[in-house]
Amino acid sequence: MTGQQTFFDAALASLGPRGITCDADLVEPWLTDWRGRFQGRARAMASPASTAELSALVRLCAEHRIPIVPQGGNSGMAGGATPDRSGEAILLSLRRMNGxxxxxxxxxxxxxxxxxxxxxxxxxxxxxxxxxxxxxxxxxxxxxxxxxxxxxxxxxxxxxxxxxxxxxxxxxxxxxxxxxxxxxxxxxxxxxxxxxxxxxxxxxxxxxxxxxxxxxxxAIAERVVIWAGVPSIQAARALLLHCEDVAGESLEGFEVLPQASLEAVLDHVPAARAPLAGLHPWHALIEVVADEANADHLRESCEAMLEEAFGSELLDDAVIAANEAQSEAFWLIRDSISPAERERGPAVQHDISVPVERMPDFIDAAVREMEASWPGTEAIAFGHLGDGNVHFHVIAPGGADRDAWQESDGKRISRQVHDLVTKWGGSISAEHGIGQLKRDELARLGDPVALHLMRQVKRALDPEGLLNPGKLV
Amino acid sequence: MTGQQTFFDAALASLGPRGITCDADLVEPWLTDWRGRFQGRARAMASPASTAELSALVRLCAEHRIPIVPQGGNSGMAGGATPDRSGEAILLSLRRMNGxxxxxxxxxxxxxxxxxxxxxxxxxxxxxxxxxxxxxxxxxxxxxxxxxxxxxxxxxxxxxxxxxxxxxxxxxxxxxxxxxxxxxxxxxxxxxxxxxxxxxxxxxxxxxxxxxxxxxxxAIAERVVIWAGVPSIQAARALLLHCEDVAGESLEGFEVLPQASLEAVLDHVPAARAPLAGLHPWHALIEVVADEANADHLRESCEAMLEEAFGSELLDDAVIAANEAQSEAFWLIRDSISPAERERGPAVQHDISVPVERMPDFIDAAVREMEASWPGTEAIAFGHLGDGNVHFHVIAPGGADRDAWQESDGKRISRQVHDLVTKWGGSISAEHGIGQLKRDELARLGDPVALHLMRQVKRALDPEGLLNPGKLV
The missing domain is CATH 3.30.465.10 (Uridine Diphospho-n-acetylenolpyruvylglucosamine Reductase; domain 3)
Structure with a gap:
């Protein structure tokens, strides 16, 4: 019997037929990340039903020196749940453990x-x-x-x-x-x-x-969703600080997008309508919420907050959603930016952060630098201004071939964006993680002391390197 | 030249005369923890003025394999900043780095x-x-x-x-x-x-x-400090949940103490006055605060909160401090519990936590068990009910000799308290840390998996074991 057969039989005995399979029809769909960027192979897919079953499986893998790639919904952004192409690893689905x-x-x-x-x-x-x-x-x-x-x-x-x-x-x-x-x-x-x-x-x-x-x-008892047109990204940040001062803990969301992103959504999402009449360099989507205990007068205090902001020239125009349907419509615009941008053509995307207070100036500087360095491209930033975290896209010049452009100019652009972020004291992965997508960039740009520490910890806790190899460190 | 001399000369050259000393008059006061429980020795005391100086010193220590015991204000509760008696280590004061x-x-x-x-x-x-x-x-x-x-x-x-x-x-x-x-x-x-x-x-x-x-x-613009008499520790927890519901994020403190602790304070602190007229099994000290933006009506809403609690029989009596002086007087009682208890006689003290919702029943059970197991002792619990963390003291029977009792019965009592806390799913160190005081107890009662992980991490990051040896792991 081969080592693979021994391993598989032992796993089958321990996990049962629902717990492990080599059936390509069942395994294949999970070997590619949802954006189709990474494709891997696996010797089997294990789906334990309990912690005890998983513990036994991991012991078995340790014994056979078989790498393990854990996977949840396979909706990650960095290829962290896709095995490499060697076919050595098992794919470990946690989806049966859903109690x-x-x-x-x-x-x-x-x-x-x-x-x-x-x-x-x-x-x-x-x-x-x-x-x-x-x-x-x-x-x-x-x-x-x-x-x-x-x-x-x-x-x-x-x-x-x-x-x-x-x-x-x-x-x-x-x-x-x-x-x-x-x-x-x-x-x-x-x-x-x-x-x-x-x-x-x-x-x-x-x-x-x-x-x-x-x-x-x-639970939320009352929410107020606001769409504001603002003259600059610096004004957007001032507006955010004003809202934090006035609404305090009730301020739950503060997203920004440039006019170009709004237009991309309006072009590509038939149901989308512009919340405001005119054009504005930047737009802010603001959500203020309250639970039962704090729901009184939320709307009135939001109106006062906006009036004051208007008086201080922090915004040009604003509208409060009249009802839940309109609130949802505002959020639909925000949530449609990524797909709408994708339909505009090839682009490279970056999930970056810089110290919160530097973000407005970073956005201005980064857009200017990238568009100057790469004529014909368009750079846009949108997202979580309040967290110092935006998604920074650079869109290819018209007529570029998607695959060719992404492999050549796209990769160079990404490196340049990451260099710039590092220069501003920021992170090349604010919320999506490193996975396999950014592992080399992290090795290139990360703080050597932090990288060294991470490798020490990794070696200490997983000396054989069997847990999700090729990811992160 | 001896190794010590070589090390000292090199350190002196790098740190300057203010940066390292062997002068017993200067070093001695820092070799005992403030409660006088631990006494150590050190080959020198280093006081670098900057991170760069400290980095150079640590390299020098690594070269000479000299252990380092870092110390801040030397006000820790677990002997974590006191070197052992070997005299091998240097005591590292961080006090000059105070910018x-x-x-x-x-x-x-x-x-x-x-x-x-x-x-x-x-x-x-x-x-x-x-x-x-x-x-x-x-x-x-x-x-x-x-x-x-x-x-x-x-x-x-x-x-x-x-x-x-x-x-x-x-x-x-x-x-x-x-x-x-x-x-x-x-x-x-x-x-x-x-x-x-x-x-x-x-x-x-x-x-x-x-x-x-x-x-x-x-900054706090307005604070309301409340003293409440409550019929049981279970009622105190119900009162806490009520206050959390009503005051939300404004609720900043919720401390409890039994009648016996209040009396100990009244006996030993001349300035202390009982906030309420009658006797109550338990007392709660509640602080509600607001910043400028939320200061309106804080007092009125606290009054309404208390009235409702009174109606639901969550408290027997309550008073709101009339002014800042009275607020401070209420807090003085709370802050005087530990010294007042100390004056009552020998005791063993435990800084423990259990899951928040189990704390009332734990207190009742633990007081009962300890007083039954050790006739003549008195067990009391006071402190941070809302965090599931109390200070649990067991006071020696009258006439006990402090040192002898603490070394014999006291140690056995502490082990029993720690066993009990562990049985209830709690922690033998909620906020004071492990240091050298509880290292053996952690090794005895800690989760073996967690302890193994900690030792792996320690070995990976400090393979020579030079950083604060003998503490924690």
């Missing part, structure tokens, strides 16, 4: 397994009058395990933080199959290193997240 | 060096109309570096979190002398493992914190 174990109303927390889909979690919390305050475009497929492993962001980070801020406890299987667990969270615990923090955002390279206890917040 | 480098008003953050004293930081923030929202008894001596290294807590954790939640960026010197820095913080950064989190709370065993960028919040 919501407990929702604690009084303690406002939920304990659920790694394979729970974000939207399912939203619905389960809503049923109890609570809310899980993190959302993003891929909510219909992204899983809790993937969100934790990539420390996912989204449009509510301004108020509630990234995934890291919402993880109260977690459970993970380590490289040797041992189970680390802090699922019953303590609010205060100073017994040494915070290992939970080390696992969050480690992209499955230090351990495989199997379950988590997550923070919930009261 | 506040920058206060960023708009970004509400401060960058300061490790040796800045907490009270100095409070004053510097207040001067700018801002506030650093962490405070504790030792604020006159505790330093920023020590607070970060121990992930300090205090009485505002309920609203603002422990030190970890307030550290936006940090700088540290690693075991090989390299400098790790994230002093210019990014709100979003997903470039791999969050190494900053690993250093926070690691008690100087993985790196020496030299500077940090910390979060500030708006």
């Amino acid at each position: 919501i174990r407990e929702i604690d109303l009084e303690g406002r927390k939920v304990t659920c397994e790694a394979g729970v889909i974000l939207q399912t979690l939203h619905e389960a919390a809503a049923e109890k009058g609570l809310r899980f305050p993190l959302t993003l475009g891929g909510k219909g497929s992204a899983t809790v395990g993937g969100l934790i492993s990539t420390n996912a962001g989204g449009t509510q980070v301004l108020r509630h933080g990234s995934m890291r801020a919402l993880v109260l406890g977690l459970e993970a299987v380590l490289a040797d199959g041992q189970v680390f667990s802090t699922l019953v969270p303590l609010k205060k615990d100073n017994r040494g290193f915070d290992l939970k923090q080390l696992l969050i955002g480690s992209e499955g390279t230090l351990g495989i997240v199997t379950a988590a206890t997550l923070k919930l917040v009261p | 506040i480098r920058e206060i960023d008003l708009e970004g509400r953050k401060v960058t300061c060096e490790a040796g800045v004293i907490l009270q100095t930081l409070h004053e510097a923030a207040a001067e700018k109309g801002l506030r650093f929202p962490l405070t504790l008894g030792g604020k006159g001596s505790a330093t920023v570096g020590g607070l970060i290294s121990t992930n300090a807590g205090g009485t505002q954790v309920l609203r603002h979190g422990s030190m970890r939640a307030l550290v936006l960026g940090l700088e540290a010197v690693l075991a090989d002398g390299q400098v790790f820095s994230t002093l210019v913080p990014l709100k979003k950064d997903n470039r791999g493992f969050d190494l900053k989190q690993l250093l926070i709370g690691s008690e100087g065993t993985l790196g020496i914190v030299t500077a940090a960028t910390l979060k500030l919040v708006p």
Whole structure:
């Protein structure tokens, strides 16, 4: 019997026929990332149903020195869940582990397994009058395990933080199959290193997240969604500070987009309408929310906030959504920017951050530099101004061949953007992670001291390098 | 020349005469922890003036294999900053590195060096109309570096979190002398493992914190301090949940103490007066605050909150402090519990947490069990109910000899308390850290998987074991 056969038989005996398969029809769809950028191979796909099954599988893999590539909803942006082309690894699907174990109303927390889909979690919390305050475009497929492993962001980070801020406890299987667990969270615990923090955002390279206890917040009782036209990105930042001062903790979203992005959406999304009459260099989408206890007068105080901003020339025009339908329509514009930009033609995209206060000047400088260096391109930035995080796209000159352009000029442009971000003290991955997409760029531009530390930690926790090899470090 | 002489001469050349000394008069006072529980020896005391000087010193120590024991204000509770008795180590004082480098008003953050004293930081923030929202008894001596290294807590954790939640960026010197820095913080950064989190709370065993960028919040414009008498610790928790529901983010402190602790304070602090007329099984000290933007009607809404609580029988009696002086008087009672308890006689003290929702039942069960197991003792719990963290003291029977009792029964009692806390899923160190005080207990009771992980990380980052040896792991 070959080593592969021995491994497979042992895994089959342990996981059962639903737990492991080599059937190409079943495995193939998960070997390419959803944007079609990375394609890999795998010797099998394992789908354990429990932490105990996964622990046994990892021990078996350690014994046979078989690499493991964990995968949740396969909706990542950096190829972090796609195996390499060697076919050595098993693809580990966490999707069968999708139980919501407990929702604690009084303690406002939920304990659920790694394979729970974000939207399912939203619905389960809503049923109890609570809310899980993190959302993003891929909510219909992204899983809790993937969100934790990539420390996912989204449009509510301004108020509630990234995934890291919402993880109260977690459970993970380590490289040797041992189970680390802090699922019953303590609010205060100073017994040494915070290992939970080390696992969050480690992209499955230090351990495989199997379950988590997550923070919930009261459901929204009232929300006010505002669309504002602003004269400059500097004014947008001043408007943000004004809104933070006035609305405080109620300010939950503050997204920006340039006129060009709005027009791209209007061109490509038939249902989209411009919220304001005129043209404006920049637009801000602002969401202010309140739970039951704070819902009174929210709309009136937003109106006062906008009037004051208008008086201080922080905005040129603004409208408050008249109802839920219009609120959703405003958000549809925001959520359609990426697909609309994609339809405009080939582009390279960057998920970057710089220190929050430098972002307006960075955007101006970066757009100018990129368009000057690469004649015919158009550079745009949109997204989470309040987090110092924008998505920075450089669109190819008209008529460029997508694949050829992306492979040649596109790659050079990305390097130049990353150089610029590094010069401004920023990050080449604000919220999407490193995966395989940015691993070489991280090695090229990352702080050598931090990289050295990361490699030391990786070697200590996964000396054989079996956990998600080729990713991150 | 001896090795010691070579090392000392090289250090002297690098740090200058103010930077290193063997003068017993200067070194001696820092070789005992402030509570007098631990006494150590050191070959010298180094006091570098900058990160660069410290980096050079650590390289020199690595070369000569000399252990380093970092120390801030020497106000820790677990002997974490006291060297062992071998005299091998140098004592590293961070107190000369006490510059506040920058206060960023708009970004509400401060960058300061490790040796800045907490009270100095409070004053510097207040001067700018801002506030650093962490405070504790030792604020006159505790330093920023020590607070970060121990992930300090205090009485505002309920609203603002422990030190970890307030550290936006940090700088540290690693075991090989390299400098790790994230002093210019990014709100979003997903470039791999969050190494900053690993250093926070690691008690100087993985790196020496030299500077940090910390979060500030708006100054308090209005505060309401309430003293409530409650019928049981379960009622106190129900009252806490009620206050959280009504006051939301404005609720900043919620401390509890039993009648016996109040009486101890009244007996031992001449200035203290009972806030309420009658006796109550438990007392709650509640602080609700608001900044300028939210100061209106704070008092009225607190009155309504209390009336409702009274109607629901969550409290028996309550009083709102009439002015700042009375507010301070209420807090003086809380802050005097530990010294007052000390004056009552020998006791063993435990800084413990259990899952927040289990704390009331834990207190009842633990008091019962300890007093039954150790006739003549009195067990009391007081502190941060909202964080699931209380200080649990067991007071010796009358007439016991302090030293003898603490060494015999006291040690056995502590082990029993720690066993009980572990059984309830809690932590034997909620906020004081492990240091040398609880290292053996952590090894005895800690999760073996977590301990194994910690040792792996420690070995990876400090293979020679020179950073704060004998502490934590």
